[in-house]
Amino acid sequence: MLKILISEIMMKDLKRFIFSLCAVPSVSGFESRSTEALRSLIGDELEFVSVDGVGNHLFCKRSGKQNAPKILIDTHFDEIGLLVTEVLDGGFLRVCQMGGIDPSIMQASDVVIYGKQTLRGVVVSTPPHLKKDSDLPKIEEMLIDTGLSTDKARELIEIGTPVGFAPVYTELLNGRICGKSFDDKACAACAAFAIVNTPKEALAGDVYLLLSSVEETNRLGGAAAGAFSVMPDYAMVIDVNLARVPDTKDFETVEMDKGISISVSASTHLELTRLTEKLCVDREIEHSMIAAPTSTGTNAASVNLTACGIPTVDVGLPLASMHTYTEVVSMRDCETLVKLVGEFISSEEIAEKMNFSEVSFI
Amino acid sequence: MNFYSVLKELCLCPSVSGREQKIREKISAIVSPFCDEMRTDALGNLIAVKKGVGGGKRVMLAAHMDEIGFMVTFIEDSGMLRVATVGGISFTAAAFGEVVSENGVRGTIIPEEKVKPADFKADSFYIDIGAKSKKQAEAKVRIGDFFVLTPHVQKLAGGRVCGRPLDDRIGCAVLLDIAERLRDKALDGDVYYVFSVQEEVGCRGAMTAAFAIKPDIAICLDVTATGDTLGASPMACRLGDGAAVKIKDASVICNEEIVRGLCETAQENKIKYQKEILLFGGTDTSSMQLAGAGAAVGAVSIPTRYIHSGNEMCDLSDAQSCAALVSEYVKKIG
Numbered sequence: 001m002l003k004i005l006i007s008e009i010m011m012k013d014l015k016r017f018i019f020s021l022c023a024v025p026s027v028s029g030f031e032s033r034s035t036e037a038l039r040s041l042i043g044d045e046l047e048f049v050s051v052d053g054v055g056n057h058l059f060c061k062r063s064g065k066q067n068a069p070k071i072l073i074d075t076h077f078d079e080i081g082l083l084v085t086e087v088l089d090g091g092f093l094r095v096c097q098m099g100g101i102d103p104s105i106m107q108a109s110d111v112v113i114y115g116k117q118t119l120r121g122v123v124v125s126t127p128p129h130l131k132k133d134s135d136l137p138k139i140e141e142m143l144i145d146t147g148l149s150t151d152k153a154r155e156l157i158e159i160g161t162p163v164g165f166a167p168v169y170t171e172l173l174n175g176r177i178c179g180k181s182f183d184d185k186a187c188a189a190c191a192a193f194a195i196v197n198t199p200k201e202a203l204a205g206d207v208y209l210l211l212s213s214v215e216e217t218n219r220l221g222g223a224a225a226g227a228f229s230v231m232p233d234y235a236m237v238i239d240v241n242l243a244r245v246p247d248t249k250d251f252e253t254v255e256m257d258k259g260i261s262i263s264v265s266a267s268t269h270l271e272l273t274r275l276t277e278k279l280c281v282d283r284e285i286e287h288s289m290i291a292a293p294t295s296t297g298t299n300a301a302s303v304n305l306t307a308c309g310i311p312t313v314d315v316g317l318p319l320a321s322m323h324t325y326t327e328v329v330s331m332r333d334c335e336t337l338v339k340l341v342g343e344f345i346s347s348e349e350i351a352e353k354m355n356f357s358e359v360s361f362i
Numbered sequence: 363m364n365f366y367s368v369l370k371e372l373c374l375c376p377s378v379s380g381r382e383q384k385i386r387e388k389i390s391a392i393v394s395p396f397c398d399e400m401r402t403d404a405l406g407n408l409i410a411v412k413k414g415v416g417g418g419k420r421v422m423l424a425a426h427m428d429e430i431g432f433m434v435t436f437i438e439d440s441g442m443l444r445v446a447t448v449g450g451i452s453f454t455a456a457a458f459g460e461v462v463s464e465n466g467v468r469g470t471i472i473p474e475e476k477v478k479p480a481d482f483k484a485d486s487f488y489i490d491i492g493a494k495s496k497k498q499a500e501a502k503v504r505i506g507d508f509f510v511l512t513p514h515v516q517k518l519a520g521g522r523v524c525g526r527p528l529d530d531r532i533g534c535a536v537l538l539d540i541a542e543r544l545r546d547k548a549l550d551g552d553v554y555y556v557f558s559v560q561e562e563v564g565c566r567g568a569m570t571a572a573f574a575i576k577p578d579i580a581i582c583l584d585v586t587a588t589g590d591t592l593g594a595s596p597m598a599c600r601l602g603d604g605a606a607v608k609i610k611d612a613s614v615i616c617n618e619e620i621v622r623g624l625c626e627t628a629q630e631n632k633i634k635y636q637k638e639i640l641l642f643g644g645t646d647t648s649s650m651q652l653a654g655a656g657a658a659v660g661a662v663s664i665p666t667r668y669i670h671s672g673n674e675m676c677d678l679s680d681a682q683s684c685a686a687l688v689s690e691y692v693k694k695i696g
Contacts, residue, residue: 250436251435251436251444264433264505264506265380266378266379266380266381266448266560266563266566267380267560267563267566268380269404269405270380270381270383270406289504289505289506290435290505290506291433291434291435291436291446291505291506293432293433293435293446293447293448294379294446294447294448294449294563294564295563295564304405304566305405305566305569305570306570307570307573307574308403308404308570308571308573308574309403309404309405309407309567309570310404311404356403356404
């Protein structure tokens with residue numbers, strides 16, 4: 001009963017749901033440790049299908065229609081983090097990175113160590129008084145201070161223990177929110193929120209929500225295996241996109257508070273992309289078109305090539321300070337994303353045109 | 363079919379990776395009398411099927427329809443277009459070249475002032491379509507639009523042709539020629555003529571097509587480099603020396619039995635051939651080999667000089683050898 005209550009409250013408050021989902025630990029490669037937490041958060045609002053061998057979590061909402069097409073919405077659930085490589089005397093840890101982390105954000109950061117117990121730690125920072133030069137050490141050369149004795153540290157923390165950044169969430173002015181692992185869990189939250197809040201009768205097909213694994217650390221991402229097991233008729237991949245700030249180049253970034261982006265790319269389906277663009281125009285959903293020529297650099301590239309090929313559209317949520325613990329997104333853009341996902345899974349036009357099971361024969 | 367006129371028609375139809383619709387329509391029209399069924403899959407691969415009478419091997423023959431090009435990523439206030447590359451563009455070959463968009467907008471591709479040729483990369487190039495402002499440019503071009511170096515083909519001395527994009531429209535023309543040669547030949551197994559998409563961005567289309575077809579034997583028709591130009595890296599492959607039977611390239615080692623079968627077929631039918639070992643570059647061969655549960659693969663290549671430049675060069679007699687060799691080989695095994 002409590003479980004249902006939590007999810008019922010969550011699904012009425014997008015911001016709270018984003019914060020809650022982002023707080024579920026999911027260092028790349030260790031996603032399946034959080035199955036219970038994830039299930040209790042989403043509750044019975046969506047049918048839980050499976051957690052597979054590569055750590056993908058699959059949820060479903062069925063339309064109840066006969067011969068309904070399968071629509072896949074993919075967002076990756078893993079987050080960047082660290083992995084313990086050595087437990088040193090004095091309770092210090094050596095780590096390596098899981099996913100792309102800039103060493104300059106590491107020193108003095110708060111971390112959570114997911115050992116036999118969940119522990120806190122801090123990354124040791126050399127005081128300026130002791131620094132000989134300004135060279136930044138590599139992540140592999142940095143230390144995490146656990147405060148534990150040598151014996152206790154070795155008892156609780158094994159080599160191979162995942163370490164994540166501590167979840168601290170802040171609301172900025174003008175609807176901006178700040179925290180960690182918005183990449184890509186803010187998108188995951190928006191997608192889940194949209195699917196839950198779209199009435200079953202409105203769905204154009206059975207909707208599969210894939211919270212995929214290892215996007216940050218594996219060339220194909222867990223989405224390749226996830227898409228193969230769903231074998232959908234068409235798919236939308238949602239990931240974060242680089243937001244424009246004063247020091248970035250205009251042609252490499254997208255503006256915040258101006259809605260979501262849709263990629264034009266060789267690695268996505270052109271017709272589905274244009275249909276999604278049209279949907280945005282028709283339903284007044286704020287969007288911009290961006291060029292991602294050879295590849296989107298997201299799961300779209302691998303989902304698109306799964307099996308006989310799955311028509312895929314790539315959608316981006318603008319995010320500033322990507323791959324830090326103070327990533328920033330705009331709630332306005334998040335709401336736009338929710339609207340787009342809701343319209344996309346309800347679009348009869350897209351369902352009708354993305355039907356490749358009846359290909360034309362002469 | 364008239365090989366040269368088909369080749370020319372295919373070359374003059376810009377279709378960059380991910381945007382192959384126009385060339386697919388042209389090829390569909392040409393191949394339809396040579397096959398029993400046609401379908402286009404989700405990625406845009408054109409799959410034409412010649413049905414067998416039953417019991418034979420499933421043979422997949424593939425040539426890629428796409429070509430390298432540029433995608434517009436941003437429109438500057440000045441009306442100049444920022445671009446990114448699609449596929450392996452040589453910027454020294456592209457600099458100051460004529461370009462045309464998929465919608466027929468003409469322009470020229472220019473390196474920024476003071477950038478030295480050694481530092482050429484996509485960031486330092488822009489397309490000038492003559493627009494006076496961003497607004498004027500936006501009326502002609504959208505973000506995501508493709509440009510190519512303006513296509514052209516002409517005949518040179520000695521039965522050679524020069525232009526672009528011979529990679530791989532000449533392979534498509536050879537595949538069409540093969541389909542015509544096999545049209546009236548009753549074979550046991552099905553033959554699948556696949557005109558694949560997105561080869562230039564990582565051999566993608568052939569992978570999903572092969573997954574759908576599950577061929578026993580797959581043969582790729584693509585261009586290969588030669589060692590017969592001034593300053594070329596050593597390579598025992600020459601323009602005019604016949605169909606190149608691929609032993610390996612950087613992406614694949616071909617099935618030994620297929621290599622032997624192709625060479626024997628060439629000898630039996632007195633078809634001019636040579637062996638090809640390409641030390642760089644990949645082809646759809648590798649994707650077909652690894653799709654699904656895998657297939658035995660080979661490739662017959664058309665020797666080509668100056669690949670990925672604005673002036674690629676082939677010998678039409680080599681293309682004819684390729685068509686003859688593959689059609690005879692399929693007759694033998696099919």
